[in-house]
Amino acid sequence: MTEIATRPAAPARGGALSGIRVVELGFAAAGPLVGKYLANFGAEVIRLESRLAADVFRTTYPPFKDGIVQPDRAAMFAFYNDGKRSATLNLKHPTGVALARALIGKADVFVESFTPGTVGRLGLDAATLRADNPGLIVLSSCNQGQTGPHAFHPGYGSQLSALAGFVQLLGEPDSTPVLLYGPYIDYVAVGYGTIAVLAALERRRRTGAGCTIDLSQYEAGLQFLTPTILEFAANGRIPGRRGNADSVAAPHGVYRCAGPDRWVALSIWNDGEWAAFREVTGIDGPATAAERRVSRVQLDERVGKWTATRDRDEIVRLLRRKGLRAAPVLAISELFTDPQLAHRGMWPVVKHPTIGEMHVMAPPFRLATTPSLQVSAGPTVGADNDHVFGEILGLSLDERRRLQRDGVFD
Amino acid sequence: MCGRILADLGADVVKVEPPGGEADRLQPPFVGDVENSARSIPWLAANVNKRGVTCDLTSAEGRALFARLAATARIVVESFAPGRLAELGLDDILRDTIVVSITPFGQDGPFAGVPASDLEVTAASGSLWLAGEEGRPPVRTAQPQSPYWSGMYGALGALVALHSPVAQRVYVSAQAAMTTVHPPAPVWWDIAHEEHGRTGPFLLGRSNVGSRFRNLWACADGFVSFAIQGGPIGRHTGRMLRQWMAEAGNVPAVIAAIDWDRFDNSTLSQADVDALETAIAPFLAHLTKAEFFDGVVKRKMLGYPVGDASDSLADPQLRARDFWRTLSPAEGLPPLPFPGGFALFDGERPTVRRPAPGVGEHNVEIYGEAGVSAEELARLRAAGVV
Numbered sequence: 001m002t003e004i005a006t007r008p009a010a011p012a013r014g015g016a017l018s019g020i021r022v023v024e025l026g027f028a029a030a031g032p033l034v035g036k037y038l039a040n041f042g043a044e045v046i047r048l049e050s051r052l053a054a055d056v057f058r059t060t061y062p063p064f065k066d067g068i069v070q071p072d073r074a075a076m077f078a079f080y081n082d083g084k085r086s087a088t089l090n091l092k093h094p095t096g097v098a099l100a101r102a103l104i105g106k107a108d109v110f111v112e113s114f115t116p117g118t119v120g121r122l123g124l125d126a127a128t129l130r131a132d133n134p135g136l137i138v139l140s141s142c143n144q145g146q147t148g149p150h151a152f153h154p155g156y157g158s159q160l161s162a163l164a165g166f167v168q169l170l171g172e173p174d175s176t177p178v179l180l181y182g183p184y185i186d187y188v189a190v191g192y193g194t195i196a197v198l199a200a201l202e203r204r205r206r207t208g209a210g211c212t213i214d215l216s217q218y219e220a221g222l223q224f225l226t227p228t229i230l231e232f233a234a235n236g237r238i239p240g241r242r243g244n245a246d247s248v249a250a251p252h253g254v255y256r257c258a259g260p261d262r263w264v265a266l267s268i269w270n271d272g273e274w275a276a277f278r279e280v281t282g283i284d285g286p287a288t289a290a291e292r293r294v295s296r297v298q299l300d301e302r303v304g305k306w307t308a309t310r311d312r313d314e315i316v317r318l319l320r321r322k323g324l325r326a327a328p329v330l331a332i333s334e335l336f337t338d339p340q341l342a343h344r345g346m347w348p349v350v351k352h353p354t355i356g357e358m359h360v361m362a363p364p365f366r367l368a369t370t371p372s373l374q375v376s377a378g379p380t381v382g383a384d385n386d387h388v389f390g391e392i393l394g395l396s397l398d399e400r401r402r403l404q405r406d407g408v409f410d
Numbered sequence: 411m412c413g414r415i416l417a418d419l420g421a422d423v424v425k426v427e428p429p430g431g432e433a434d435r436l437q438p439p440f441v442g443d444v445e446n447s448a449r450s451i452p453w454l455a456a457n458v459n460k461r462g463v464t465c466d467l468t469s470a471e472g473r474a475l476f477a478r479l480a481a482t483a484r485i486v487v488e489s490f491a492p493g494r495l496a497e498l499g500l501d502d503i504l505r506d507t508i509v510v511s512i513t514p515f516g517q518d519g520p521f522a523g524v525p526a527s528d529l530e531v532t533a534a535s536g537s538l539w540l541a542g543e544e545g546r547p548p549v550r551t552a553q554p555q556s557p558y559w560s561g562m563y564g565a566l567g568a569l570v571a572l573h574s575p576v577a578q579r580v581y582v583s584a585q586a587a588m589t590t591v592h593p594p595a596p597v598w599w600d601i602a603h604e605e606h607g608r609t610g611p612f613l614l615g616r617s618n619v620g621s622r623f624r625n626l627w628a629c630a631d632g633f634v635s636f637a638i639q640g641g642p643i644g645r646h647t648g649r650m651l652r653q654w655m656a657e658a659g660n661v662p663a664v665i666a667a668i669d670w671d672r673f674d675n676s677t678l679s680q681a682d683v684d685a686l687e688t689a690i691a692p693f694l695a696h697l698t699k700a701e702f703f704d705g706v707v708k709r710k711m712l713g714y715p716v717g718d719a720s721d722s723l724a725d726p727q728l729r730a731r732d733f734w735r736t737l738s739p740a741e742g743l744p745p746l747p748f749p750g751g752f753a754l755f756d757g758e759r760p761t762v763r764r765p766a767p768g769v770g771e772h773n774v775e776i777y778g779e780a781g782v783s784a785e786e787l788a789r790l791r792a793a794g795v796v
Contacts (some may be wrong), residue, residue, distance in 0.1 A: 003445065011476060014772050015572050016570045016571060016574035017570065017573055017650055020573075029593075030417075030449050031583050033433070040561070041570050043441070044598055052722070056641055059617075060640055060676065061594070061615070062602075062615065062616075062617070062618050062676065063597065063598055063601045063602040063604070064618075065601065066413075067602075067618065069618070073599070075597050075601040075602075075769060076594055076597060078591065079594070079596075079597045079600075080593070082469070116697070121487060121554060135744075140552045143601050144727050145727070145731055146754075147458075147730070147755075148628035148726075148727045148730035148731045149707075149727055149730055150707060150726070150727035151727075153706070153707050154643045154712055155710075155712060155714065156486045156712060157636040158613065158625065158635070159625070159636075159637075159714045160714060162625075162626070162633075162634075162714055162715070162717065163634035163635070163714035163715065163716070163721075164715045164717060164720055164722065165717050165718050165719060165721070166551060167626065167633075167716050168633070168637065168717065169551045169553050170550075170551050170634075170718050171542070171543075171549055171550060172546075172549065173594070175543075176610075176611060176628065176633065177611070177612065177626055177633060177716060178541060178542055178543060178610050178611060178612065178625065178626070179541075179609065179611055179612065179625050179626060180541065180551070180592060180593060180594050181537075181541065181592050181606070182540075182591070182594060182595065184591060184592075185492065186564070187518060187591050187593075188558075189589060191559075191562040191563060191566055192562065192568055192752045192753060193438060193750075193753070195415060195562070195565055195569060196752070196753045198566070198569035198570060198572070198573065198646045199419045199569060200755065201572070201573065202569065202572055205634060211755055212676065212754055212755075212757075213751060213753050213754070213755055214754040214757075215752070215753040215754075216753075217753060218727070218728070219728070219731070219749065219753070220752045220753070222722060222733075222749045223558070223749050223752050224553075224555060224558040224559075224747075225553055225719070225722075226717045226749055227451045227452045227455045227747065228553050228718075229437075229719050229722060229723065229747060229748070229749065230441070230451045230454065230455060230739075230747075230748070231439055231451055231717075231719065232719035232720055232723070233526060233719075233723070233746045233747050234441045234442060234451065234744070235439065235441070235442065235443060236546030236717050237551060238718045238720050239548075239718075239719060240552065240718070241552060242552040243547075243549055244529065244547065244549055244550055246529070247439065248438065248440040249527070252529060253529075253545070253547070254529075254533065254538065254547040254548050254549070254732075256547065257678055260429070263533075263547060263548060263605070264533075264534075265527075265529045265530050265532070265533035265538065265755070267527050267529050267530065269527070272576075278738055291576040295642055298503075298668055299468075319411055320524055323525065325525050325527055325529075325530050326530060327526060327529075327530035327531070327533040327534040328533065328534065329533045329538050329539055329548055330533065330534055330535070331605060331607070332539060332592075332595045332596055332599050332605060332607075333541050333599045333605050334536075334595060335535075335536045335589060335601070336599070338534070339519070339520045339521070340515050340516070340519045340520055340522075340534075340585060340773075341523040341585065341586065341589065342582075342743040343516075343518070343520060344516055344519060344586055346586055346589060347596075354602065358597070358600055359600045361445075361589075361590060361593065361596070362586075362590065363563070363566075363567075364563050364572075364582065364586035364587040364588075364590050365510075365558075365563045365564065365566065365567030365580050365581065365582045365583075365586075366516070366567075366580070366581040366583075366585055367567065367570060367571055367574070367580055368578045368579040369574065369578035369579075370446070370574045370576075370578065378604055386441050386658070396718050
């Protein structure tokens with residue numbers, strides 16, 4: 001028999017969202033990151049999971065601590081779920097479903113990111129849950145939305161980013177598109193999903209009404225491409241890959257610097273900036289912006305020649321001193337030492353019981369009076385069963401032991 | 411974009427511009443390729459659903475007028491250079507208002523005042539590092555993304571602040587915003603000390619032995635996104651691919667040899683992956699994007715065509731969900747299709763209901779609501795304040 005996890009309840013935390021309880025059923029990034037942001041500002045977020053159907057971020061996606069594939073060594077899960085509680089429920093067991101329903105009955109928000117129809121088949125559809133708990137806000141986030149001919153089509157964020165049109169905008173114009181790293185569109189949907197939940201909570205505060213939110217990750221992503229849609233509809237042109245070219249600025253590009261794989265990004269937006277740029281670099285070129293755009297290729301060559309022998313950070317310092325726009329192309333490892341991100345506390349350090357010390361990600365917006373609170377990594381499987389089933393649902397230790405024997409907490 | 415999202419949710423969002431209009435009204439491209447302040451496509455995309463006034467914040471009278479307007483607001487969104495708000499003396503006026511400040515690097519820190527456009531912000535976030543061909547310069551998305559990310563997180567921050575008992579400042583950094591768009595790369599560095607970089611069309615991070623998987627493939631009329639994957643849906647996808655190839659009359663031996671019920675992509679060597687991909691490429695190359703899309707939907711396989719703006723407008727799923735909202739985005743312009751609201755709330759989609767404002771279009775209406783008399787407004791207009 002597995003030991004029932006015992007852990008003291010986390011102390012009440014002060015945050016903008018303190019007092020809000022969120023229950024979540026989902027997997028990977030698109031649903032769970034909504035809960036992460038809510039937890040970061042003080043909401044109590046309870047991830048319901050099962051050892052029998054664990055999140056792919058616990059089972060499939062590396063990296064795992066020391067390369068050992070085990071649910072509590074999964075770094076992805078620990079990173080994407082910081083600040084949450086975990087409670088295990090076997091939703092194939094009727095009592096498991098009943099307990100999930102009871103718990104959601106005591107929550108303000110329910111987030112789920114399964115294929116459409118899944119929670120309905122369990123009897124955890126929005127209509128049932130809102131009949132129990134009229135003020136409940138239900139967010140269903142999925143690839144293509146809850147309705148329509150493609151609703152049941154499975155999909156991951158990286159491929160949906162291709163369908164939506166992001167990928168075809170990335171690369172050199174005369175070449176094949178390149179990958180947009182990670183499940184890009186999922187993160188767009190996370191932002192909009194969290195916004196939708198908070199807006200519904202605000203409406204509930206005024207009217208008492210709950211809300212059922214149907215979020216299609218595809219539709220959320222298209223918001224970020226609105227100008228490409230308008231450009232095609234208004235002017236008949238399909239926006240495509242442009243390398244790093246811009247319609248206004250020239251030069252506008254990424255140039256190789258001295259050293260292995262070192263690059264600098266810079267852009268010149270008007271004639272005054274061009275004059276200052278010439279003064280610093282000695283690079284020759286046309287005096288007007290329109291002419292510079294026409295001779296972009298030659299200009300890029302000249303700039304590249306100038307940067308190739310110079311240190312990346314020295315170039316950035318030189319140009320910034322003149323008020324010009326320039327930035328290092330930071331490698332991922334450098335994000336942990338960049339002084340500006342460090343100043344903002346972008347990567348809080350937390351201690352995970354199995355993984356040890358690790359970094360989690362701060363929200364990119366900072367609240368001055370009630371900042372985000374990040375004190376724990378994603379929970380181990382079932383770490384908060386006692387709190388959730390004992391304290392919140394009021395089940396006695398004997399009852400919990402019996403349910404555990406029956407496989408309800410598997 | 412921050413204001414646009416709040417406006418989409420039904421908030422009454424008032425855009426405050428300097429007399430004559432803001433410079434962003436002249437961002438290309440333009441509707442019908444006619445360059446004027448009512449036709450900038452990126453500007454229109456960000457400003458439908460809002461009302462607009464003009465106000466010269468550099469004059470004392472303008473600031474007094476702004477104070478009366480701000481007194482009617484719960485949220486003020488601004489993107490001045492850090493410190494400019496205080497310099498204009500607006501800090502005190504806004505003490506009881508949620509103020510969302512959106513700048514390239516945030517309000518404080520060593521680089522707070524440094525100017526940057528989308529390209530530099532993206533470079534400093536790690537996003538550029540991850541996009542492009544190995545050995546060639548990193549590339550950015552041709553439709554600038556950082557304004558959207560920053561605006562979205564600004565709206566998110568504003569709504570979190572709305573739930574807190576005190577009015578407070580919300581500081582958005584575009585650099586930080588763009589840093590959130592590429593996990594798991596930071597996790598790989600943090601936990602495994604592996605530096606992910608540019609891999610062109612290949613996916614990293616699916617393997618325990620360092621193999622990479624092709625994710626973008628040439629097809630008959632463009633590209634498709636497809637990958638050899640593990641997990642239940644990945645295995646289903648492999649099984650269906652074999653069946654699809656069989657229907658087309660040729661299952662390559664390396665595909666036929668796989669037991670898809672036990673398939674695990676995370677332990678395949680690069681040589682194994684290459685052999686599988688060499689066998690799959692010709693099959694995908696003879697399909698059109700539409701044939702591929704129909705095929706994967708019918709078989710519930712993972713995969714999508716690489717779409718563009720024309721594909722989105724024709725997409726049957728978006729049409730079935732009544733996604734598009736057609737609106738003339740400014741006076742005198744043709745009706746254009748806008749993405750509709752980003753979610754359905756109790757079955758209803760927030761709509762694109764109001765064209766973007768002309769310069770000072772709602773001065774009379776809005777200043778009137780704030781208690782400014784017609785005579786006073788006429789005087790302010792004569793003085794160049796509005």
